[in-house]
Amino acid sequence: MFSVTSMANDFMTAKLIDGKALADSIKARVKEQAAQLQNSRGITPGLATVLVGENPASKTYVASKQKTVQELEMYSVGHTLPADISQNDLLNIIRDLGADAKIHGILVQLPLPAHIDQETVLAAIPLEKDVDGFHPINVGRLAMLKTLSVINRAPLFVPCTPAGCLALIDASGTKIEGARAVVIGRSNIVGLPVAFLLLHRNATVTICHSHTQNLPAVVGQADIVVAAIGKPRFVQADWIKPGATVIDVGINEIPDATKKSGKRLIGDVDFENAQNVAGAITPVPGGVGPMTIAMLMQNTLTAAQRAGDLIA
Ligand code: NAD
Numbered sequence: 001m002f003s004v005t006s007m008a009n010d011f012m013t014a015k016l017i018d019g020k021a022l023a024d025s026i027k028a029r030v031k032e033q034a035a036q037l038q039n040s041r042g043i044t045p046g047l048a049t050v051l052v053g054e055n056p057a058s059k060t061y062v063a064s065k066q067k068t069v070q071e072l073e074m075y076s077v078g079h080t081l082p083a084d085i086s087q088n089d090l091l092n093i094i095r096d097l098g099a100d101a102k103i104h105g106i107l108v109q110l111p112l113p114a115h116i117d118q119e120t121v122l123a124a125i126p127l128e129k130d131v132d133g134f135h136p137i138n139v140g141r142l143a144m145l146k147t148l149s150v151i152n153r154a155p156l157f158v159p160c161t162p163a164g165c166l167a168l169i170d171a172s173g174t175k176i177e178g179a180r181a182v183v184i185g186r187s188n189i190v191g192l193p194v195a196f197l198l199l200h201r202n203a204t205v206t207i208c209h210s211h212t213q214n215l216p217a218v219v220g221q222a223d224i225v226v227a228a229i230g231k232p233r234f235v236q237a238d239w240i241k242p243g244a245t246v247i248d249v250g251i252n253e254i255p256d257a258t259k260k261s262g263k264r265l266i267g268d269v270d271f272e273n274a275q276n277v278a279g280a281i282t283p284v285p286g287g288v289g290p291m292t293i294a295m296l297m298q299n300t301l302t303a304a305q306r307a308g309d310l311i312a
Helices: 019-041 056-071 087-099 118-123 136-143 160-171 191-200 215-219 288-307
Strands: 046-052 075-081 105-108 180-184 204-208 224-227 245-248 252-255 263-266
Touching (some): 019 056, 046 056, 046 288, 056 075, 160 288, 180 191, 180 215, 191 204
Parallel strands (some): 046 075, 046 105, 180 224, 224 245
Antiparallel strands (some): 252 263
16 A cells, blocks of 8 residues: 555665654644643753763754753753762652652663662652553553553553554554554563553563564564664564565664764665565664654653643
8 A cells, every 4th residue: 555666676775764853743733732731831841861971872852852841942951971870869859859849750771780789760750750561560550451542551651662663653654453463572661561561552562582482473473563672683574574564663673884074874674675575664764763752752741741730
């Protein structure tokens, strides 16, 4: 339905799912609603980011989240903490942010250093400020079926990257209900929540991981493929069922002498070849990445609207 036959050859050319354009439209709406909240109630949505250590990728992600909050004229606070901070000191900072009325969302950038217990830290974020959706209660609610539409049972926030993946599938026009979906990767932050969201939307979901046997054959059955592995060009074009919708979550740095930086980002899917087979596909960069940030902005706005008793 979304593919067109190229004039030059017989390959299909996938519809490109433009994550940047979709993210831009979500951010524009968030900016407008944030301004309305400020005008009508004097509430400026506030996001606190907490970065522990020097992981270069984490630093980049946090910087772009902060920059976007500022672009949307919301309030932002950034804590950059040394890698050897004690768990107690980190918990105290999170408790202070939890008590700060100007802060509606708290994002702790993962992964945390090994000496810190991630779950203890995530559980210290007040549920109503858990804009990343990783508080154990929000995760548990997401895992339970038939809760998403029930107020007081639904997670207060859905994790941003998984929510972005679903929005991209919807934007492509792909029908999720009844589709066969294969999620490659079972991490707590991407693969597992994506699988739950697809299940909630009545897809038939298979979760693949590093122990999966005959992965190409499993992927070949999928109408929807979500790749969240962290290995460059891992998913091959000839694994993909013709016409399938492919969401590439991977962010991998590879050397590229033609770039000033000497490197560039690519996804987990062999995009160049897969675009000739898939019906719709996300690029990297410009696919899932911008949507993650847009969903974080949306969640921060939602948290502020709830703080103002404007929504449930
Ligand atoms: P992770 O390392 O926590 O998980 C990787 C998953 O891939 C694991 O579940 C593992 O079982 C699976 N896997 C590894 N080797 C495999 C194999 N040979 N066959 C099948 N499955 C295999 O990674 P993550 O945090 O889930 O991130 C995955 C990718 O997504 C990374 O490239 C990361 O940078 C990217 N990411 C992007 C965004 C975004 O906003 N675009 C957000 C988060 C993560």
